[in-house]
Amino acid sequence: MSGGGSLAGGGSSLFSGFRVLGLYSNHVPHALRYHKKHREFYVVTAVGKCFHTYNVNRLGIVSVSNSISDDITCVAADRMLMFAAAGRVISAFARNKEVVMRYHGHKQEVRLLLPLGDQLISADSGGDVIVWDVQEGDVYLRLQFDPASFNVSAMMHPSTYLNKVLLGSSQGALQLWNIKTSKLLFTFPGWSAGVTVLQQSPAVDVVGVGMATGRIVIHNIRLDETLMSFTQDWGPISSLAFRTDGPPIMASGSPQGHIAFWDLERRQLVTQQRHAHSTAIAGATFLHGEPLLVTNGADNAIKVWIFDQEGGGARLLRSRQGHSAPPTTICHHGNDGKNLLSAGQDGTLQSFSTVHERFNKNLGHGSINKKKEQKKKKGLSYEELRLPAITAFSSAAARQSDWDGIVSCHRGRLATTTWNYQRCTMGAYHLQPPDTPRNAIATAVSITSCGNFAVIGSSCGRVDVYNLQSGMHRGCYGDNAKAHSGVVRGVATDTLNQLTLTSGSDWLLKFWRFKSRKQEEQLKLNAAPASMLLHRDSGMLALALDDFTLLVVDIETRRVVRKFSGHHGNINDMTFSPDGRWLVTVAMDCTIRTWDLPSGCLVDCFLVAMAPVGVSLSPTGDFLATAHVDSLGVYLWTNKSLCGPVGLRPLPADYQPAVETLPGVMADQSEQEVTSEEMDDAYQSAEQLGAELVTLSLLPESRWKSLLHLDIIKKRNKPVAPPAAPPAAPFFLPTLPGLTPQFLSPTATEQEAQSKVLSWGVLPQRSEVISALASSLQSGSFDRPLSLLKDCGPAALSVELTSLTSEGGGDSSLLLAFIKMIDSMLVTGRDFDLAHAYLALFLKLHLRSLSQDPVAMEALLRVSSRLEAGWAELQASFDQSLCLLSYTKSALL
Structure with missing residues (x-):
């Protein structure tokens, strides 16, 4: 297998990127647009180097834009185009997808965008405000500010103010400019606090000003008069929105994820929506003329709130939500391969559907105590009641309709929790073994194939068995309630519940009888195992060791049948193919490797930009799912072997893998400027495809198929009685017979028509044909x-x-x-x-x-x-x- 020189790879020959699941939003405020033809609102959110467009009434994704060169910093929309700024360049998108124009001219990163008619206004961090001609891409006007005295932090067009722009600064002052004449019209001294948000109210001349101190001022810019003022206790104002369907309500967002609703008539706080998002409210917008509020945040969530509660309160109508922190453990749930369970560092357990987003489920956060009465008695806060992130979990669909089918281990906790997949909630039991040290934690878990029992290993060496229906403790393995002298790194049970397999940091793999819980045999390993995975159908047990090697043990013969080496970092996760032929492993060396067990060779290897931490191959073998460091999404890769023959050759020992682009992230656009004219991609059929082929006419069969039978047709269509002359002349002009109507020129009079002598003009002449x-x-x-x-x-x-x-x-x-x-x-x-x-x-x-x-x-x-x-x-x-x-x-x- 070794070669003379290093062999460079050409990417993966087995997997190709398909798409990414669970990415919806980031810290960039959304843009809202109304489509007159569809009569529908659309919300646009930035996700890395591209943006997604969703319809508000269903929150179904409509389109994904092409990727640009850098992460998007702000988005804006007008009637025709979408604008996205990335670094110093602004890109205009048509049809929510294709770049049709780029605007170059900023020297610093663009922070604000404001479409205004046929112009686009942009502001960067260096103090430059540029007015662009949208169609031509030229600079119409450039205003330069000194960031030390007037650092532009907010921008707004006052309603009915022609060619006027109101600018807010982090120093607190506001300026009203005429962008057509390039004149400063008025300066507002401000309220001794930095301006974070400027928002037009439903009333003309009245503007809402949000500040860094949490103060909200409703100001009349025509009279320079403050109408009312509010103060929010949750820090700076991150967003402002005014309701336009009747009630005079204003919504303000905070960095803590809370939303406050203020009554502008009574000048008081009406209600508040706490923990609307787990991170800062990036954007909040009321739909025009509807009691709906659209919000997005950096917690990777888009939410639509409806105001139909008593007292003016809002409830969540619909949402699209992914992990707010990177997922760490993923696994397919069920045998159809359509659902992926994912546990993230945000403490949530979620299910992503590979079919459609409407089948996604959020099982929520784990809580220490589910009962609200006990929460009130203890007086614990929201954060103290939440369980830490899930480190490992196991699921079984066999009895999930009868009782909880998911068991999870949490960081730093001994008690494991159960979850119910069908009810999308945390289960009824906290499984904790008796008589354990205080600092012990649960490290490994496995549910039996029948779905009745859960086997849980802990850091103190215990391996306990629980009944999932009752939540009762059914026993433990080993003498003195200790199965291993070190930390239990993995547990597994076979298909028929005959064997239990455990591995620990004491370098031992042990075989136990499941029912009697007696040890049958143990196997000494070459290094401490980091994790363990059993393929129940084939009886193959894979162990990832701390020395970056892999062992495959046959649980029937209880011998090591394969040993693989090649990873240069900790092996984070592994998965078997449905037939047990392949073992796919991911490691901190950023490689995804596929090992062929019958031949004992590495058959596929490729690099990714971010180290993968979780991997799962669907039970149907069609998709490989991966989770990566510092990425909120779950990435799907298609299995090419299901679509056609794939030549899998053993790779040499010095194989150098190539980098594969993560799904959902397209290649960067070229720097060549794209014109705004749309290309006509309609296919024009050739008149003749080839010299050896023939082409039929487009005429109907009635025009040529009956030519040989005209005599029979005329005889059959001959009228029985001779045609009778009309009693009076027709009101229309006489025409000649034929497909193309031609009027008959009245050259002959009635006397000439009755004459038996033919004139020279009536004699037959040559036709046009x-x-x-x-x-x-x-x-x-x-x-x-x-x-x-x-x-x-x-x-x-x-x-x-x-x-x-x-x-x-x-x-x-x-x-x-x-x-x-x-x-x-x-x-x-x-x-x-x-x-x-x-x-x-x-x-x-x-x-x-x-x-x-x-x-x-x-x-x-x-x-x-x-x-x-x-x-x-x-x-x-x-x-x-x-x-x-x-x-x-x-x-x-």
């Missing part, structure tokens, strides 16, 4: 007569072909021209059906006269040979296709 056919004989191009024949109906076409001979007003040269036109149609392969129909009618009408013309007969022989060759090629193609189709059908059967 015949004239075009005669001119085409000289030019060699038959497109004009062919297009005229396509416009003719079956009866008119028969008349035109009849008039080609001398009896109909034509001559022999027209017969030759028509034959050449048919020949050119067969050569090009276009209008294949028309060529055969026209030729059949032509031969039916003029076969007798053609047989006496040697030149015409020679031309007909050439057409005949071309017909035979064309049909032979078509027949060969038909035979080949039919043979391939019959072979495929027989292979499937």
Whole structure:
């Protein structure tokens, strides 16, 4: 397996990035826009280098924008475009996805964006305020401020104030500018506190000003008069919003995640929504004319609140929420592979659906005591009641409808907790073994395949068994209630509840009888195990050791059957494929490795930008899920082997893996500026695909299929009684028969019409088709007569072909021209059906006269040979296709 030099990898040959789950929002305030055609509100939130668009009425994701070069710092929206600032560059997006314009000109990071008609106003941290022409991308106006005296911290356009912008500073002063004339109109001295938020109220001239001290001032900027003032006790004002559907309510957000609602008429606090978000309220916006409030925060949550409670209170209507701190442990729940359980550092246990976001579940935080009465008696605060983050958990779907099916270990706690997946809540039991040291903690857990028992290992060496239905302690393993002399690192049970396997920091792997709890055998390891995983169907037990190696033990023979080495960091997690053939491991060396157990080789390895801490391969084998350091999402990778054959070769010992881009993060956009014109991506079909193929016309079958049966059709459609003359002249102008309406010129009077003597103008003359056919004989191009024949109906076409001979007003040269036109149609392969129909009618009408013309007969022989060759090629193609189709059908059967 070793090679002479290092072999560079080309990425993963087994997995490809699909998408990321559980990313909804960050610290950037959201943007709200109304779509007039859809009559729907949309909320836009930034997530790293791209932004997501959700409809408010369902909070379903509508689109994900293309990635830009850096993390987005602020977003804004107007009627047509979305604007996102990243670093010093502002990008304009069309259709919530594609970059159509970039605005370069800032020297510092852009912090504020304000669309205003056909202009965009932006402010950076260096004191520059630039007014852009949105369509052209040019700088319309540049204002420069000294950050030491006027550091722009908020920006707003007062309603009905044409070309006016109100700027707030962190020093406390406000300035009103005319951006068209570049003039400072008025300076407000402020209230000796930095301005954090400026928000237009429903009343003209009245502005809400939020400050860093928690004070809110409702100010009339026209009269420079303060109308009212409020003070929030939770720190600076992070967001302000005014209700517009009737009640004069103002909402203010705080860095602690609380929202206060103020009555502007009674000038008092109405109610408060505590812990609306677990982090600062990034943005809060009332929907125009509706009792709905949309909020987002850095806790990776978007929430919609509805005001239908007594006393003006709000309740949560709908939400999309992921982990507010990176997930540490993930595992598929159930056998369908559609749900992923994820435990994060934020202390929550959540379930993400790989099908649709509406199936996501949030099982919430674990609490020390669930009963509210006991909470009140103890007087504990919200934070003290919450359990610490989950370090390990195990789930079983076998009896989850009867009792709790999830058991979890928490950081620094001995008692393990149960959870109910169907009720989406914490369970009824805290499982704690009796007579244990004070500093002992639970370290490993496993639920039996039947879902009745939980086996829990602790740091003091105990391994205890609990009944999940009753929560009762059913015993422990080992003498003196001690299974290992060190920390228990892993526990597992087999499919039939015959064996219990435990591993500890004493370098031992022990085999126990599940029912009698007696030790049968133990295996000495080469190093202390860090974790353990059993694939119950195959009986393969994988152990990750502290020396970065992997051992695979067969629990039937109780011997080490495989040993893998290659990781250069702590092995964080591992998972088996459904058939037990592959073992996928992730480590702190940022690699994801796939080991093939039958061959004992490394078959796939790739690098990721952030170290993976959790991995789980679905029971159906279609998706690999990973969780990473400092990332809030759960990333899905598709298994390429399910879609087609994948050549998995053993990788050499000096294999250098390549970096794979995490799903959901696209390649950076090129620096080339994209124009605003939309590219026309509609596919234009070619007139002819190939020389060996033929193309049929687009005419209906009634136009050419009945040409040989016109006599029968006329006889069948002959009227029984002769047509009667109308009693009076029609009110409309008479027209000539044909597909294209043409008016009949009234040249003859009634006396001339009744005369038996024909005038010179009534004698037959050449039609337009015949004239075009005669001119085409000289030019060699038959497109004009062919297009005229396509416009003719079956009866008119028969008349035109009849008039080609001398009896109909034509001559022999027209017969030759028509034959050449048919020949050119067969050569090009276009209008294949028309060529055969026209030729059949032509031969039916003029076969007798053609047989006496040697030149015409020679031309007909050439057409005949071309017909035979064309049909032979078509027949060969038909035979080949039919043979391939019959072979495929027989292979499937």
